[in-house]
Amino acid sequence: MQDKIAQLRDWIAQTDNLVFFGGAGVSTESGIPDFRSVDGLYHQTYAYPPETILSHTFFMAQTEEFYRFYRDKMLCLSAKPNAAHRKLAEWEARGKLRAVITQNIDGLHQMAGSREVLELHGSVHRNYCMRCHKPYSVEEIAQGQGVPHCTCGGIIKPDVVLYEESLDQHTLDRSLQAIQNADVLIIGGTSLVVYPAASLIHYYRGHKLVLVNKTETPADSKADLVIHGAIGEIFSQL
Numbered sequence: 001m002q003d004k005i006a007q008l009r010d011w012i013a014q015t016d017n018l019v020f021f022g023g024a025g026v027s028t029e030s031g032i033p034d035f036r037s038v039d040g041l042y043h044q045t046y047a048y049p050p051e052t053i054l055s056h057t058f059f060m061a062q063t064e065e066f067y068r069f070y071r072d073k074m075l076c077l078s079a080k081p082n083a084a085h086r087k088l089a090e091w092e093a094r095g096k097l098r099a100v101i102t103q104n105i106d107g108l109h110q111m112a113g114s115r116e117v118l119e120l121h122g123s124v125h126r127n128y129c130m131r132c133h134k135p136y137s138v139e140e141i142a143q144g145q146g147v148p149h150c151t152c153g154g155i156i157k158p159d160v161v162l163y164e165e166s167l168d169q170h171t172l173d174r175s176l177q178a179i180q181n182a183d184v185l186i187i188g189g190t191s192l193v194v195y196p197a198a199s200l201i202h203y204y205r206g207h208k209l210v211l212v213n214k215t216e217t218p219a220d221s222k223a224d225l226v227i228h229g230a231i232g233e234i235f236s237q238l
Ligand code: CNA
Pocket: 022, 023, 024, 025, 026, 027, 028, 029, 032, 033, 034, 035, 036, 037, 040, 103, 104, 105, 106, 121, 188, 189, 190, 191, 192, 193, 194, 212, 213, 214, 215, 229, 230, 231, 232
């Protein structure tokens, strides 16, 4: 393990073109559960599986039930960035890191100070009226009860990519470009099973593909360096 961390430290020391691509595992050390770990949301019981509740069809058909789950499980407004978020922000400030591409919707990278954050699945911090597009803060959504409505009467929807919805093309294009041009690509805290996000790594053309994850992923065999462990603990040694 220490040899691998030393190898990664060397690659980071030598580059000014590092890109990070992460998922829910980046925020578990901040107290936000992921989906697929044993204590993740897929292993808790609700009337419907999370991928059903977090789908466009469900949002439109059972908006109140969607918001009950969403407020309870997806809005973790007291969570603070952990060592992984902070290290990524530090690398960007030192001119080493070009972009953080994330599947997370929690806004913790920005809270840690990262500026170039490409949010593939949107953010709980942006919410819009579906009728007139008036913006609403996450606090307004969290504090309300039932289905949140705009002053115009329209339903407010979080700017989060639900299952069955497509990713924002501009964010996707910028993510592909960052990965294509990256010297070092670190992938961390993601099971790499949610598409199309997981397919982004196929655009990497370099020879320093690093995977930092608690458990094995489908991309382990393609990586140049695989470190299994908690990302905050590992990044705090870099
Ligand atoms: P996932 O499928 O739940 O996978 C998480 C991965 O991270 C698993 O392989 C875990 O083993 C690993 N992991 C967990 N904790 C750590 C840790 N401390 N260090 C290293 N690895 C760890 O989540 P993905 O992001 O791959 O799936 C994509 C979904 C989850 C996206 O649509 C997200 O929007 C969604 N999600 C986001 C959040 C968030 O914003 N914080 C929370 C829960 C789910």
